[in-house]
Amino acid sequence: MNNNKKLLLKLENAGYTVNDKSLVKGVSFEVKQGEIVTLIGPNGSGKSTTAKIALGIHKKIDGKVKKFTNKIGYVPQKISVDWTLPLRVIDFMILTENLTDDQINIALNLTGVEHLKNKNLSNLSGGEFQRVLISRAIAKQPNLLVLDEPVQGVDFKGEVALYELIKKISEKINCGILLISHDLHVVMSATDFVICLNGHVCCSGKPHIVAQNEKYKELFGDRASNVLSLYEHQHDHSHSQDGTINHKE
Amino acid sequence: MFDDFFIRALIAGVGIALVTGPLGCFVIWKRLSFFAGTLAHSALLGVTMAVFFEISIAFCVFIISAILAILLLQLQKKTKLSDDTLLGILAHASLAIGLVVVGFLTTIRFDIMGLLFGDILAVNEIDLLFIWIGGSLILFILKLIWKPLFASTVNNELAEAEGMTPNKFNAIFTILTAAVIAISIKIVGLLLITGMLIIPAAFARNISNNPQQMVVLSTIGGLLSVLIGLFSSLAFNTPSGPSIITAALLLFMLSLFKLKKFSELKK
Numbered sequence: 001m002n003n004n005k006k007l008l009l010k011l012e013n014a015g016y017t018v019n020d021k022s023l024v025k026g027v028s029f030e031v032k033q034g035e036i037v038t039l040i041g042p043n044g045s046g047k048s049t050t051a052k053i054a055l056g057i058h059k060k061i062d063g064k065v066k067k068f069t070n071k072i073g074y075v076p077q078k079i080s081v082d083w084t085l086p087l088r089v090i091d092f093m094i095l096t097e098n099l100t101d102d103q104i105n106i107a108l109n110l111t112g113v114e115h116l117k118n119k120n121l122s123n124l125s126g127g128e129f130q131r132v133l134i135s136r137a138i139a140k141q142p143n144l145l146v147l148d149e150p151v152q153g154v155d156f157k158g159e160v161a162l163y164e165l166i167k168k169i170s171e172k173i174n175c176g177i178l179l180i181s182h183d184l185h186v187v188m189s190a191t192d193f194v195i196c197l198n199g200h201v202c203c204s205g206k207p208h209i210v211a212q213n214e215k216y217k218e219l220f221g222d223r224a225s226n227v228l229s230l231y232e233h234q235h236d237h238s239h240s241q242d243g244t245i246n247h248k249e
Numbered sequence: 250m251f252d253d254f255f256i257r258a259l260i261a262g263v264g265i266a267l268v269t270g271p272l273g274c275f276v277i278w279k280r281l282s283f284f285a286g287t288l289a290h291s292a293l294l295g296v297t298m299a300v301f302f303e304i305s306i307a308f309c310v311f312i313i314s315a316i317l318a319i320l321l322l323q324l325q326k327k328t329k330l331s332d333d334t335l336l337g338i339l340a341h342a343s344l345a346i347g348l349v350v351v352g353f354l355t356t357i358r359f360d361i362m363g364l365l366f367g368d369i370l371a372v373n374e375i376d377l378l379f380i381w382i383g384g385s386l387i388l389f390i391l392k393l394i395w396k397p398l399f400a401s402t403v404n405n406e407l408a409e410a411e412g413m414t415p416n417k418f419n420a421i422f423t424i425l426t427a428a429v430i431a432i433s434i435k436i437v438g439l440l441l442i443t444g445m446l447i448i449p450a451a452f453a454r455n456i457s458n459n460p461q462q463m464v465v466l467s468t469i470g471g472l473l474s475v476l477i478g479l480f481s482s483l484a485f486n487t488p489s490g491p492s493i494i495t496a497a498l499l500l501f502m503l504s505l506f507k508l509k510k511f512s513e514l515k516k
Contacts, residue, residue, distance in 0.1 A: 052406070052410075055406075055409070055410035056409060056410070057406045057409045057410055070412045072410060072411050072412065073411070074406075074407055074410035074411055076404065076406055076407055076410075079404050079407065081403060081404070082278070082280075084277050084278055084280075084454060085278045085402065085403065085460065086454065086457055086458050086459055086460060086462075086463055087403065087459070087460065088458065088459050091459055091460055092403070095399070095400045095403055095407070095408075096396075096400050096407070096408065096411040096412075096413055097411075120458060146410065
């Protein structure tokens with residue numbers, strides 16, 4: 001990795017435990033300017049938890065998190081706004097940052113939802129809502145974008161376009177991106193660094209290296225390894241259903 | 250034209266409505282109706298203390314409410330019982346203790362009905378000062394913390410992630426709620442103060458489509474309720490609190506028709 005890029009986020013041996021149950025532990029990685037780092041892993045492997053550790057949402061964590069920027073855009077995995085709170089798209093756009101009308105229009109236009117500007121948030125479809133979430137996060141031109149499954153519920157054509165958009169924006173505003181995604185094709189083709197989680201870091205590295213890793217294949221199945229070419233590796237452990245590690249004798 | 254006491258009640262009521270309007274919106278957005286109700290129930294204890302030590306009622310009520318809020322936070326850490334249950338315990342325990350203390354204060358003349366349901370005869374100049382100075386202060390602070398408080402109301406994690414330190418502002422909001430209860434108790438009464446926070450806000454929700462509009466309409470709804478309530482209280486010799494809340498309810502019911510019309514238009 002290029003050393004003259006500014007470091008934005010650094011996790012050192014970070015972990016989070018709730019009620020004596022470790023959700024994720026021993027996670028270390030860095031996100032630098034202009035770089036896309038992706039977290040992959042099965043359900044319950046601690047991807048969102050890791051993102052929340054990085055963002056400071058989880059407070060009592062193990063290990064260390066260092067943030068070198070305060071200008072952060074976040075697309076959470078789940079968000080629901082109660083009907084009791086009447087919120088239009090335009091109100092939502094300026095939730096954490098004051099933006100001009102132009103900035104709002106441009107950001108909404110990028111994801112193709114400018115026409116929804118005055119619509120109520122509760123009247124949007126799942127895909128429309130995701131687009132608004134992405135627009136909101138990028139409108140403030142953050143230094144660091146954290147995207148937790150940003151294209152869920154978006155149709156296939158839109159999905160590809162949105163990932164292209166995310167990549168384009170990261171280049172344009174030169175921000176770092178921490179991405180959580182299930183779409184291995186996208187992860188493997190468009191990101192700079194992949195971290196494969198299953199309660200801990202199973203393997204990490206550049207996409208083509210990780211794709212060849214035996215642990216990765218074990219987690220995602222044989223089909224997943226076909227995303228890129230593969231060859232065999234030795235592995236030293238397997239996982240039981242709850243993510244604990246069974247060491248091989 | 251009107252007696253002095255009624256003018257005072259009007260000035261007090263208008264002051265209260267100006268504050269409960271915006272604050273009430275946050276109470277229903279944050280689903281804190283029961284929390285506000287609990288603080289109000291504990292107010293009886295505050296009033297009895299004020300009578301006993303001969304100090305300001307608003308001040309005592311505020312202190313007791315603040316203690317209760319802290320107590321709730323501690324309980325939340327100690328047990329896994331739901332907030333709902335904890336609030337129920339605190340609300341009724343503090344009301345019970347308050348009533349027990351009232352029982353002991355036999356030597357002091359005590360207008361318990363006025364306390365529970367509001368009494369326009371009871372408002373004096375010092376109360377007016379408390380309401381208008383305290384109320385301005387509450388609104389001023391609310392305006393200052395609006396952005397982070399609102400962001401955390403929409404989504405706490407989003408606000409936290411993007412650097413808005415929501416816990417701090419939620420704590421400030423709790424204090425503001427305690428303060429608004431403290432200044433409103435004489436007019437509206439402690440059993441009905443939650444209604445003053447919630448009903449105008451609910452009325453406003455039915456007829457608005459963005460947060461700013463809802464805050465304005467909630468305030469207008471509160472003002473109308475106070476005016477209609479106080480005049481009918483004078484005319485029919487009814488207690489002020491229930492009259493105000495009944496007026497608010499009428500407005501709310503009217504807003505339901507508007508809501509129906511709204512949704513028909515959409516179809």
